[in-house]
Amino acid sequence: MDNNTNNYLADFPALDQQVNDERLAYLDNAATVQRPRQVIKALTDFYEQDNANVHRGVHTLAERATKDYEEARKKVQQFINAQSSDEIIFTKGCTDGLNLVASTYGEQNIQSGDEIVISIMEHHSNLIPWQQLAKRKNAILKYIELTPDGELDLTDAKNKITDKTKIVAVTHASNVLGTVTPLKELAAIAHQHGAIIVGDGAQAVPHMAIDVTDLDVDFYAFSGHKMMSPMGIGVLYGKASLLREMPPYQFGGEMINDVHRDQSTWADIPFKFEAGTQNIAGAVGLGAAIDYLNNIGMDNVQKKEQELVDYVLPQLIAIPDVQVYGPQSPAKHTGVIAFNINGLHPHDVATALDMDGVAVRAGHHCAQPLMEDLGVTATARASFYFYNTKNDADQLIKAIKETKEFFNIGTI
Incomplete structure (x- = not known):
């Protein structure tokens, strides 16, 4: 598999560089991944040849731009197996999509005393919108806890989700613990109690095959930049029956049907949720990223990771004085690995690793309630993508050992 990876590496110009006179081992993929030349070219070609606004013009460039934009929507639909391209809404990113659901469906359907259920490992993007909705509506926010090895506690989920629950919102894969949640089972539990379920797919869609129809999720949000598209583009999938009943998220051009002095009517889905000029080039780039991933095959992406x-x-678990969070079994772990070196602040660890050319993230990873649950303020985090190699992994392990030695932490 590494031979194939070496072929892919040629497509990623940002990976072919040195940092601090060391070979770059880019292991910050949970934050954002690098872009292949094919996506960069698609973006350049759009701006050089097809740059125009969509849906409004009848001239050639406008028609080409509209065709590219709507073809990207269809690619997304097929990539996640939605029933219709009408169920695909382009957003600024995963955060924007989750806020859209909370600010439309949530405002419309949550009443005082209702329950919203999330997990303790949520990214702030899938926590704060529900926290604030609960405050506005005098609703109750409940948290599903974790098992001792860092997986979502399905027994606790069954206890927390009741007939009072109206919304369940859960990450599909944790950005800290590397845990994949049983989203399909959670959807079944939610629906048994008459609730809808929202999936945060930011850490799942780039790494595994996703079928929203099989999962039976009601909404599913993800970001493009974590799957090689330009930044500033994302997707919200929603079941058409729900989207049609939801009010618009923003108002202005493109999302209207008729406008009069004292009233307006809205366009059909998905357009009523895409006010103003959208990130057209970003959508085109997202379509190119999907083409690239389809060419590899998502099963191969997951296998490589x-x-x-x-x-x-x-190897990481075996290093003395290194604490790894989340499942200890590789079979239960995605390419996201959070860890700490005893006695060192994660920012110092990340800085030291950077001196050895290894790019990792350090901080609370927008998951402060989870950090509190783990009993830490922050962690270092290495995260892998399909273009990473065993050389990158070796460089990480070597850099951690050298960091321990430099700071005289325990034994190597």
Whole structure:
């Protein structure tokens, strides 16, 4: 598999560089991934040849831009197996999509005393919108806890989701613990109680095959930049029956049907949720990223990342004075690995690793309630993508050992 990865590496110009006179090992993929030349070219071609606004013009460039934009929507639909392209709304990103649901469906359907259920491992993007909705509506926000090894506690979920629950919002894959949640089972539980379920797919869609129809989620949001598209583009999937009943999120051009002095009517879905000029080039780039991933095959993407986790996680766990969070079994772990070195602040760890050319993230990873649950303020986090290699993993392990030695932490 590494031979294939070497072929992919040629497509990613940002990976072919040195940092601090060391070979770059880019392991910050949970924050954002690098872009292949094919996506960069699609973006350049759009601006050089097809740059125009969509849906409004009848001239050639406008028609080409509209065609590219709507073809990207269809690619997204097929990529996640939605029933219709009408169920695909382009957003600024995953955060924007989750806020859209909270500010429309949530405002419309949550009443005083209703329950909203999320998990303790949520990214702030899938926590604060529901927290604030609960405050506005005098609703009750409940948290599903974790098992001792960092997986979502399905038994606790069954206890927390009741007939009073109206919304369940859960990450599909944790951006800290590397845990994949049983989203399909959670959807079934939510629906048994008459609730809808919202999936945060930011850390799932780039890494595994997603079928929203099979999952039976009501809404599912994700970002493009974590799957090689330009920044500033994302997707919200929603079941058409729900989207049609929801009020618009923003008002202005493009999302209207008729406007008069004292009243307006809205366009059909998905357009009533896409006010103003959208990130057209971003959508085109997202379509190109999907083409690239389809060419590899999502099963191959997941297989490659699993091989890397199988290789690096046991080595990391075996280093004395290194604490790894989340499942300790590679089979239960995505390419996101959070860790700490005893006695060192994660920011110092990340700075030291950077001196060895290894790019990782340090901080609370927009998951402060989870950090509190883990009993830490922050962690370092290495995160892998399909273009990473065992050389990157070796460089990470070597840099951690050298960091421990430099700071005289325990034994190597």
